[in-house]
Amino acid sequence: MSTSETGASSVIWTLDIINSPEKRFKEVKKEKRRRIDEWKRSLTKLTKNAEELLEEYNNQKDILKTKIRFGEDVEQNQKKLDKLEERIKKLQKDKYTDSDLAEQKARIAQEIMDECEGSVCPFCGKIFGSDGEVKSHLNMTDEEMEKMNKVALRDPNYRQKYIKEKGINEFDMDVKLDDGEIAKVKVGEQIHHIVSVDPYSSTLRVSRLGNLAGFDINELPNLTALPYAKNISDFPENFQSVIQESIVKNRNAISRRSP
Amino acid sequence: MEKSGERMVSMTREEALEHFEEEYVYKYYVQMDKRAEKYIEENNERLTLEFIETFRSLCKKIKQMQIEGKKEKIAYITFSFGIDNLLHNSHEYMVHAYGSEWFYEDSEECKVMHDLSWLYEFMEDTYNQLVEISKKYIGNITSADLKEVRKTGVISCDVLFRKFAKKAIEKAVEIDEFKEIEKDEVLEIRNGEYKGYNEIIYKIDTGVKNSKDIKSWLEKKDDDEDYCNQILCNLDLSNGDYKGIGAHHTDFSGSDLSNSDFEGASLIDARFNKATIDNVNFKDAVLSESNFSYTTIKNSNFDGARLSRSNFINSELTGCNLVEANFTGSNFQNGVIRDSVLKNANFFEADLENADFSNNDLQGASFVDTNLKGADFSGCNLENATLGLVNLTQAKLEGTKFGNNKIKKIKILACDVDKLNLSEEQKEELIIVDRGE
Numbered sequence: 081m082s083t084s085e086t087g088a089s090s091v092i093w094t095l096d097i098i099n100s101p102e103k104r105f106k107e108v109k110k111e112k113r114r115r116i117d118e119w120k121r122s123l124t125k126l127t128k129n130a131e132e133l134l135e136e137y138n139n140q141k142d143i144l145k146t147k148i149r150f151g152e153d154v155e156q157n158q159k160k161l162d163k164l165e166e167r168i169k170k171l172q173k174d175k176y177t178d179s180d181l182a183e184q185k186a187r188i189a190q191e192i193m194d195e196c197e198g199s200v201c202p203f204c205g206k207i208f209g210s211d212g213e214v215k216s217h218l219n220m221t222d223e224e225m226e227k228m229n230k231v232a233l234r235d236p237n238y239r240q241k242y243i244k245e246k247g248i249n250e251f252d253m254d255v256k257l258d259d260g261e262i263a264k265v266k267v268g269e270q271i272h273h274i275v276s277v278d279p280y281s282s283t284l285r286v287s288r289l290g291n292l293a294g295f296d297i298n299e300l301p302n303l304t305a306l307p308y309a310k311n312i313s314d315f316p317e318n319f320q321s322v323i324q325e326s327i328v329k330n331r332n333a334i335s336r337r338s339p
Numbered sequence: 340m341e342k343s344g345e346r347m348v349s350m351t352r353e354e355a356l357e358h359f360e361e362e363y364v365y366k367y368y369v370q371m372d373k374r375a376e377k378y379i380e381e382n383n384e385r386l387t388l389e390f391i392e393t394f395r396s397l398c399k400k401i402k403q404m405q406i407e408g409k410k411e412k413i414a415y416i417t418f419s420f421g422i423d424n425l426l427h428n429s430h431e432y433m434v435h436a437y438g439s440e441w442f443y444e445d446s447e448e449c450k451v452m453h454d455l456s457w458l459y460e461f462m463e464d465t466y467n468q469l470v471e472i473s474k475k476y477i478g479n480i481t482s483a484d485l486k487e488v489r490k491t492g493v494i495s496c497d498v499l500f501r502k503f504a505k506k507a508i509e510k511a512v513e514i515d516e517f518k519e520i521e522k523d524e525v526l527e528i529r530n531g532e533y534k535g536y537n538e539i540i541y542k543i544d545t546g547v548k549n550s551k552d553i554k555s556w557l558e559k560k561d562d563d564e565d566y567c568n569q570i571l572c573n574l575d576l577s578n579g580d581y582k583g584i585g586a587h588h589t590d591f592s593g594s595d596l597s598n599s600d601f602e603g604a605s606l607i608d609a610r611f612n613k614a615t616i617d618n619v620n621f622k623d624a625v626l627s628e629s630n631f632s633y634t635t636i637k638n639s640n641f642d643g644a645r646l647s648r649s650n651f652i653n654s655e656l657t658g659c660n661l662v663e664a665n666f667t668g669s670n671f672q673n674g675v676i677r678d679s680v681l682k683n684a685n686f687f688e689a690d691l692e693n694a695d696f697s698n699n700d701l702q703g704a705s706f707v708d709t710n711l712k713g714a715d716f717s718g719c720n721l722e723n724a725t726l727g728l729v730n731l732t733q734a735k736l737e738g739t740k741f742g743n744n745k746i747k748k749i750k751i752l753a754c755d756v757d758k759l760n761l762s763e764e765q766k767e768e769l770i771i772v773d774r775g776e
Contacts, residue, residue, distance in 0.1 A: 109440075112440050112443045113439070113440075115443075116440070116441050116442075116443070120565075121563075121565050123536065123537065123538070124565050124567050124568065126536070127538050127567075127587075128567055128585055128587055128605075131587055131607050132605060132607075132625070135607060135625055135627055135645070138627070138647065139645065139647070139665070142647065142665075142667045142668075142685075142687055142688075145687070145688075146687050146705070146707050149707055149708055149727060149728055149747075150707065150727055150747055151747070162366070162369070165365075165369045166361075166365035166366060166369060169365045169368055169369055169372075169491070169495065170365065172494060172495070172498050173490075173491050173494050175536055176494050176497075176531075176532055176535065176536040177490075240483075278442065278534065279443075282443065312429070
C-alpha cells in the first residue's frame with residue numbers, strides 16, 4: 081500500500097468504487113433537492129417579512145388617505161403619505177437586494193460543505209466520520225483544510241473588477257442581413273464567468289479541488305467579456321440570430337479596440 | 340431653483356447621492372408606478388391575452404420536448420428578468436420550464452420570451468428624466484449610481500408585472516395546452532429575478548393529503564416550517580389551534596375550519612372559498628387581500644381583524660363579530676351580512692354595491708369613498724358613523740337609525756335628508772338631489 085501524491089493513505093475497495101457513482105448520484109440528487117427547499121424557504125421568509133411590513137405601511141397609508149379625503153391637515157398628511165410610498169418602494173427593492181438572502185445562501189452552502197461534503201475525501205471519494213479524519217487521511221494542515229472547504233460564491237463586484245482591469249467595448253456595427261438591408265447594431269459587452277459560478281460552487285467535490293489548486297471563480301482568468309447587440313429587440317426575430325452570429329464573428333475586431 | 344443649484348455644487352458625494360435618491364429617484368418611480376398601473380387597468384384585456392399567448396407557446400414547447408423525451412414532468416415555470424439584459428435595454432422576460440431540479444437541471448433548456456416593452460417604456464422614460472436630473476449634481480452622481488437607479492426601475496417593473504401576472508395566470512392555466520403537459524405533483528409558477536429573488540404567483544399541488552397529519556403539522560406552528568403558499572383544500576381542519584400561524588397565500592378552499600382558532604394569525608392573501616367557517620376565531624388576524632367570495636361564514640369572530648382589500652363577493656356572514664374590523668378597499672358586491680355587530684368597522688374605499696347589510700349594528704362605522712350603490716342599510720343602527728364622499732341616493736335606508744354622525748360631502752335624496760338628524764351646519768355638506776336626478 082503506497083501513499084499517493086495527495087497524501088491519501090488508505091485503500092478504497094473495488095466494490096465501493098463500483099457502487100459509489102450510483103450512490104453519489106443519489107446523494108447529489110438528494111442534496112440538490114435539499115438546497116432548493118432551503119433556498120425556497122429563505123425566499124418565503126423574506127417575502128413574508130416584507131409582506132407583513134408592507135401591510136403595516138398600507139394600513140398607515142389608508143389612515144392618511146382617509147384623513148386627506150376628509151380635509152384634515154391635507155398638506156402635512158400628503159407629505160407623510162408620499163414618504164410612506166417612497167418607503168414602500170425601498171422595501172420592494174430591499175427584497176431583491178437583501179444581503180440577508182445572500183448571506184443565507186452562503187450559510188446554507190457552507191453548512192452543506194461542513195456537514196456533508198467536508199467528511200468526504202475529494203480525491204478518492206472515501207466517506208469519513210468527520211473532516212478531521214479527512215485531514216489526517218490527506219495529511220493536511222488546518223489552513224489547507226479551511227482553504228479547501230471554502231464554498232465558492234459569486235463576488236457581486238466581479239463586473240467592476242473586470243472592467244477596471246480590462247475596460248469594456250461599446251461601438252456601432254453594420255450587419256448585412258439576408259434581404260440585403262443593413263442593420264445598424266449597437267454592440268456592447270457583458271462580463272461572464274467562463275466556468276459558471278452556480279454549477280461550480282454546487283459541485284463541491286470539484287470546487288474543493290479547485291480551491292486547493294488556487295483557482296478563484298471570480299478572478300480575471302475566469303472572467304470574459306462577450307459581445308451582444310444592445311438593440312437586438314429592435315430587429316425582427318428571424319434576423320436576430322444572424323446579427324448575433326455576425327457580432328461574435330467580429331469579436332477579434334472588438335478585442336483590437338480594447339484599451 | 341438657482342438656490343438649490345448652488346446647494347448641489349457645495350454637496351459632498353454622499354450628500355448628493357442621498358439628496359438625489361430622497362428628492363427624485365423614489366418619488367419619480369412612485370409616479371411611474373401610478374402611470375403604469377393606470378395603463379395596466381385600461382389595457383388589461385389585451386395584456387392578459389398577450390400573456391396567455393406567451394404561456395401557450397411555452398406549453399406547446401414543453402409538450403413537444405416531452406414527446407421527444409427531452410423534458411421530464413414540469414415542476415417550475417418562471418417568468419424572470421435577467422438583470423444584465425435589463426440593464427442594457429432588453430425589454431423581454433425569460434419564461435422557463437424546469438423539472439424538479441429547477442436551476443440545477445442539466446437537460447435541454449425550455450424557454451420562450453415575453454415582451455414587456457409596454458411596461459419598460461414607463462421605466463425608460465422615468466430613468467431618462469432621472470439621468471438628466473443627475474447632471475445637476477456636477478459629477479457627484481456616477482454611472483455606477485445610475486446603474487442602481489436603473490435597477491430600482493427594473494425592480495419596480497417586476498413588482499408591477501407580478502401584480503398583473505398573478506391575475507393573468509389564473510386565466511392562462513385554463514388553456515388546453517397547459518392541461519396537456521405532464522406536471523409534477525407540485526408545480527410552482529414563479530416570477531422575479533433570474534436565479535435571484537422570486538415569488539410564487541400560482542401553485543398546483545395534486546398530492547393526496549391526510550387531514551389529521553395536516554392539522555397536527557399546522558398546530559406545531561414551527562417557525563422553521565413553511566406554511567405559506569400551501570394548498571390545503573377540502574380537508575377537515577376543524578377544531579384546530581392555529582393561533583398566530585403565518586400562512587400567507589395559503590388556500591383553505593373547501594376545507595372545514597369550524598371551531599378553529601386563528602387568533603392573531605397572519606393570513607395575507609389566503610383563500611377560503613366555500614370553506615366551512617362556523618365559530619372560527621379570527622380575532623386580530625391579518626387577512627388582507629384574502630378571498631372569502633361565495634363563502635358562508637357563521638358565528639365567527641373578526642374583532643379587530645385586518646381585512647383590507649379582501650374579496651367578499653357573494654359571501655354571507657351571519658351572527659359575526661366584526662367590531663373594529665378593517666375592510667378598506669374590500670369588495671362586498673352582492674354580499675350579505677346579517678345579525679352581526681360591525682361597531683367601528685372601517686369601509687374606506689370599499690365596494691358595497693348591492694350588498695345587503697340590513698339589520699346590523701354599525702355604530703361608529705366609517706364609510707368614506709365607499710361605493711354604496713344599491714347597498715341595503717334598512718333597519719341598521721348607524722349612530723356615530725362617519726359618512727364621507729359617498730352617494731346615498733341609491734342606498735336603501737328604510738328604518739335606518741342615524742345620529743351624531745360625522746359628515747362630509749354626501750349625495751342624498753331629498754326624501755332621505757331628515758333621516759340623518761343633521762345640524763344646519765352639517766346640512767351644508769349635503770348634495771341633495773331629487774329622485775331620478
